[in-house]
Amino acid sequence: MSNFFExxxxxxxxVDEIVSETLRxxxxxxIYFENSKSESILLDDNKIKSSNYSSDLGFGFRxxxxxxxxxxxxxxxxKEALNDSAKNLKSTLQSIKGTYNHEIPKSNNKFYDDINPxxxxxxxxxxxxxxxxxDYLRKKDSTVKQVTASFSGEQKSIEIIRSxxxxxxxxxxxxxxxxxxxxxxxxxxxxxxxGIGGRQSYDEYLKNDNWKNVCEEALRIASVNxxxxxxxxxxxxxxxGPGWPAILIHEAIGHGLEGDFNRKKTSAFHxxxxxxxASEGVTIVDDGTIDKRRGSLTIDDEGTPTERTVLIENGxxxxxxxxxxxARLMKTKSTGSGRRENYKHIVLPRMxxxxxxxxxxxxxxxxxxxxxxxxxxxxxxxxxDITSGKFVFNCTEAYEIINGKIGSPIKGATLIGxxxxxxxxxxxxxxxxxxxxxxxxxxxxxxxxxxxVAQPSILIDKMTVGGTKL
Amino acid sequence: xxxxxxxxxxxxxxxxxxxxKLGSTDVSVTIGNSISETxxxxxxxxxxxxxxxxxxxxxxxxxxxxxxxxxxxNLLDENLKTLIEKCCETTKITPDDEFNSLPxxxxxxxNIKDLNLYDQSHIENDKKINYLKELEETASxxxxxxxxxxxxxxxxxxxxxxxxxxxxxxxxxxSFTASCVTVAKNENSMERDYEFTSKCHLNDISNPSELGKxxxxxxxxxxxxxxxxxxxxSIIFDRRISKGFLSSFSxxxxxxxxxxxxxxxxxxxxxxxxxxxINVIDKPDLIKGxxxxxxxxxxxxxxxxxxxxxxxxxxYLVDTYNGKKLNLKSNGRSGGSTNLYFxxxxxxxxxxxxxxxxxxxxxETIGHGTNLVTGDYSVGATGFxxxxxxxxxxxxxxxxxxxxxxxxxxxxxxxxxxxxxxxxSPTMMIDDMTVAGK
Numbered sequence: 001m002s003n004f005f006e007x008x009x010x011x012x013x014x015v016d017e018i019v020s021e022t023l024r025x026x027x028x029x030x031i032y033f034e035n036s037k038s039e040s041i042l043l044d045d046n047k048i049k050s051s052n053y054s055s056d057l058g059f060g061f062r063x064x065x066x067x068x069x070x071x072x073x074x075x076x077x078x079k080e081a082l083n084d085s086a087k088n089l090k091s092t093l094q095s096i097k098g099t100y101n102h103e104i105p106k107s108n109n110k111f112y113d114d115i116n117p118x119x120x121x122x123x124x125x126x127x128x129x130x131x132x133x134x135d136y137l138r139k140k141d142s143t144v145k146q147v148t149a150s151f152s153g154e155q156k157s158i159e160i161i162r163s164x165x166x167x168x169x170x171x172x173x174x175x176x177x178x179x180x181x182x183x184x185x186x187x188x189x190x191x192x193x194x195g196i197g198g199r200q201s202y203d204e205y206l207k208n209d210n211w212k213n214v215c216e217e218a219l220r221i222a223s224v225n226x227x228x229x230x231x232x233x234x235x236x237x238x239x240x241g242p243g244w245p246a247i248l249i250h251e252a253i254g255h256g257l258e259g260d261f262n263r264k265k266t267s268a269f270h271x272x273x274x275x276x277x278a279s280e281g282v283t284i285v286d287d288g289t290i291d292k293r294r295g296s297l298t299i300d301d302e303g304t305p306t307e308r309t310v311l312i313e314n315g316x317x318x319x320x321x322x323x324x325x326x327a328r329l330m331k332t333k334s335t336g337s338g339r340r341e342n343y344k345h346i347v348l349p350r351m352x353x354x355x356x357x358x359x360x361x362x363x364x365x366x367x368x369x370x371x372x373x374x375x376x377x378x379x380x381x382x383x384x385d386i387t388s389g390k391f392v393f394n395c396t397e398a399y400e401i402i403n404g405k406i407g408s409p410i411k412g413a414t415l416i417g418x419x420x421x422x423x424x425x426x427x428x429x430x431x432x433x434x435x436x437x438x439x440x441x442x443x444x445x446x447x448x449x450x451x452x453v454a455q456p457s458i459l460i461d462k463m464t465v466g467g468t469k470l
Numbered sequence: 471x472x473x474x475x476x477x478x479x480x481x482x483x484x485x486x487x488x489x490x491k492l493g494s495t496d497v498s499v500t501i502g503n504s505i506s507e508t509x510x511x512x513x514x515x516x517x518x519x520x521x522x523x524x525x526x527x528x529x530x531x532x533x534x535x536x537x538x539x540x541x542x543x544n545l546l547d548e549n550l551k552t553l554i555e556k557c558c559e560t561t562k563i564t565p566d567d568e569f570n571s572l573p574x575x576x577x578x579x580x581n582i583k584d585l586n587l588y589d590q591s592h593i594e595n596d597k598k599i600n601y602l603k604e605l606e607e608t609a610s611x612x613x614x615x616x617x618x619x620x621x622x623x624x625x626x627x628x629x630x631x632x633x634x635x636x637x638x639x640x641x642x643x644x645s646f647t648a649s650c651v652t653v654a655k656n657e658n659s660m661e662r663d664y665e666f667t668s669k670c671h672l673n674d675i676s677n678p679s680e681l682g683k684x685x686x687x688x689x690x691x692x693x694x695x696x697x698x699x700x701x702x703x704s705i706i707f708d709r710r711i712s713k714g715f716l717s718s719f720s721x722x723x724x725x726x727x728x729x730x731x732x733x734x735x736x737x738x739x740x741x742x743x744x745x746x747x748i749n750v751i752d753k754p755d756l757i758k759g760x761x762x763x764x765x766x767x768x769x770x771x772x773x774x775x776x777x778x779x780x781x782x783x784x785x786y787l788v789d790t791y792n793g794k795k796l797n798l799k800s801n802g803r804s805g806g807s808t809n810l811y812f813x814x815x816x817x818x819x820x821x822x823x824x825x826x827x828x829x830x831x832x833x834e835t836i837g838h839g840t841n842l843v844t845g846d847y848s849v850g851a852t853g854f855x856x857x858x859x860x861x862x863x864x865x866x867x868x869x870x871x872x873x874x875x876x877x878x879x880x881x882x883x884x885x886x887x888x889x890x891x892x893x894x895s896p897t898m899m900i901d902d903m904t905v906a907g908k
Contacts, residue, residue: 007546007548044730045729045730047565047567048564048565048567049567050537050538050539051538051539051560051564052538052539052540052541053538053539053540053541053553053556053557053560054540054541054542055540055542055544055549055553056542056543056544057543057544058543067512067515067517068515068516068517068518068519069517069518069519070518070519070520071518071519071520071521072520072521072522073521073522073523074523075523075524075525075543075544076523076525085521088519088521091595092516092519092595123560123563124563127563127564127565145731146730146731146732182731182732182843184731188844189731189732189843189844190843190844191732191843231848231871233700233869233871233904233905233906234700234906234907234908235700235907235908264512264617264619265616265617266617266653266660266662268660344522344524346518346520380838381837381838382837383836383837383838383850384836385662385834385836385852386662387653387660387661387662388659388660388661388662388695388852388866390836390850390852390866390867391836391850392836392837392839392849392850392869393837394837394838394839394848411844411846412839412841412846412848413839413848413869413871414837414839414848414849414850414869414871415869416837416850416867416868416869416906417867418867464697464867464868464869464906464907464908465869465906466839466848466849466850466868466869466870466871466906467848467871467904467906468848468871468872468873468904469904470700470701470702470904
């Protein structure tokens with residue numbers, strides 16, 4: 001655990017006093033200290049291209065009154081910096097009369113260990129794995145023209161101090177291992193990318209030479225794309241594979257169910273609570289409590305223990321995801337979804353691990369039922385326009401389906417749909433729910449946070465596929 | 471107050487001296503401080519105030535051809551010492567890379583021009599609030615506007631770049647940005663659009679009522695959108711979107727993508743890649759320019775580059791490391807392009823609208839459907855259908871797709887270039903694109 005005041009002129013008592021005094025007439029607020037250590041090691045073009053270590057320390061001071069948030073952050077931990085921030089907050093929130101809400105739920109659950117993954121594997125050992133990846137892929141296939149492999153690891157320690165002196169702490173490890181390969185055959189180039197990760201040590205993910213499986217998967221995706229044909233254009237049936245394609249759920253539904261957009265009534269879902277928004281059998285949860293997953297958190301960035309929030313149950317909209325501010329204004333409770341990228345940013349309601357639960361059908365049944373459509377196995381990024389509800393995502397591995405059979409691979413195409421109506425087009429739900437491999441980062445208001453997704457195979461009756469072939 | 475030059479220089483020389491003492495053969499240090507103050511409004515009342523004071527240091531240490539780096543936000547000497555020691559230790563066990571080196575001394579910037587990038591004006595939060603009040607009043611005149619959000623940010627930065635070959639330079643810059651997002655609603659649909667202004671100097675930003683009016687008008691125009699059928703169409707890209715093709719282009723001609731072989735423009739130097747009327751310029755010394763730079767992120771001098779003339783690719787964007795790999799000298803583009811733009815075309819905006827009987831006019835794209843390895847392009851789009859030069863109705867939930875190799879050769883540019891961003895393009899038309907809809 002970090003001692004944030006060890007090398008400063010601050011004592012714990014000073015901090016308590018400044019926080020309590022500043023937040024006296026506020027509805028909520030806290031000071032958030034963060035110490036993060038991170039590394040990234042990159043092999044590219046046959047060489048160790050970069051090896052970077054970073055350490056970052058700072059605090060963010062937040063005062064909340066009614067709907068107004070005043071925020072000030074600094075990377076200097078000193079009495080002077082804290083007092084400057086307090087002065088800045090008070091100047092924004094003059095003549096306010098709130099009552100501070102001291103209530104914050106408690107839990108003894110922990111979803112990861114207090115480890116520092118950077119220190120648990122030597123630099124030499126990391127370099128060896130990266131070089132092995134490069135040699136393995138280049139020997140394996142003569143069409144391999146470029147290999148990029150990387151480790152990134154982080155340990156983030158936080159301490160939240162609330163008015164009255166209550167303190168909440170968390171130590172969060174996070175790692176990711178990534179391989180990207182580019183193939184060239186007959187003048188055509190294609191890439192394949194695969195990665196794994198989560199909140200454990202590197203070696204948990206690299207056991208039994210698991211790096212080879214990561215290489216194989218990246219290579220397989222690139223090889224499939226080398227033989228791909230132009231994608232079709234227009235409306236058709238789409239079968240989504242299990243696991244990572246659940247970023248469709250994340251983009252199409254997840255963002256629209258975040259508390260802030262609904263309090264502000266800018267989400268297409270804001271007046272649909274209790275109504276049918278998806279086909280029968282569709283249940284979607286956002287879960288921060290899955291052991292050691294990338295999107296899991298013991299407590300959120302306001303100190304609330306995370307939970308498993310049911311968003312949609314059997315097609316009916318049940319809950320939004322809430323931080324403390326939006327929960328208070330919407331007269332409900334925080335779901336432990338208050339997150340921030342780091343101390344430089346304000347808290348927003350965000351997703352954790354967003355999952356669509358299994359149904360009863362098989363992927364085979366879905367494919368067989370489609371005369372003309374596509375089978376999408378993996379995706380790159382996605383994006384949504386919260387207000388109109390329109391969302392897109394980009395296929396990185398997809399095939400055409402003709403007369404109930406999987407046909408040729410097709411080139412990366414964008415799929416576009418309408419969030420509030422897409423889940424009503426789900427006509428089959430598979431029995432094969434799978435988590436993604438632990439690679440997702442969600443962006444909102446300029447802040448990136450690690451997230452997870454999961455889903456079974458699903459059949460969507462109608463989506464627009466953005467290929468070039470009419 | 472942002473940290474002054476003297477403070478930043480003393481920290482930089484402390485780091486260089488220490489790293490040299492610990493055996494580094496070469497060292498490079500960048501230290502920056504940036505203070506920004508933002509006030510946000512929502513539906514005509516204060517929503518958020520945010521003050522941010524960020525310090526950042528990054529250090530690269532070399533041992534011959536070995537290199538590694540560290541970064542931190544903690545500038546206390548004691549912390550820097552720990553990190554530099556760690557960096558030097560890491561460097562020792564990092565393998566050699568023959569292309570690692572500081573930039574050639576003769577290429578380092580010598581005369582630092584004053585490009586007028588810093589305005590010391592400070593706008594108090596009260597005044598920011600007045601600006602946003604006026605902006606949102608104007609934006610919400612029409613009853614169809616049901617939500618307004620706006621913000622005003624003042625940013626001041628200062629930085630120093632120093633290396634062990636004696637380079638030690640930096641400068642201050644400032645920016646003043648106001649933005650407005652409006653949501654319009656009627657019985658059939660809810661739509662969002664925006665407008666913003668960002669300048670180095672406070673006096674140059676747009677007036678608030680202009681900004682609010684423009685955001686509201688653009689949003690209301692999008693109500694009642696239709697989905698059109700799949701088709702081959704000519705597409706006009708609004709200036710908001712057309713500049714994005716230049717950003718993709720600059721990514722594809724960066725020396726790193728070329729050296730790695732992962733660009734669709736590899737081996738295209740001195741070949742026609744655009745239609746022969748197209749010229750692309752990268753001009754670092756634009757006075758008050760949003761992308762202006764006195765030197766690149768390695769300290770190398772930056773000259774104006776005519777990247778494309780009459781459709782032919784003349785230059786890559788070259789940094790020291792990848793330059794050595796490609797046997798090219800750095801042209802001062804470590805960190806990318808500066809003020810990048812297409813020169814004006816010869817057609818007026820109005821004539822461009824009338825050039826075909828049916829045109830899709832795109833005002834927004836979503837998704838990351840740009841593949842710089844293959845040049846494949848496929849994104850979600852929102853816009854308007856134009857028939858015989860007239861805006862007929864808004865369009866959404868469609869995708870547009872093509873491949874840059876062919877698209878670049880079919881570009882027609884209007885003559886309405888404006889320097890609103892650091893990357894700028896006139897309104898652009900590309901014929902024969904695939905639109906996927908109903």
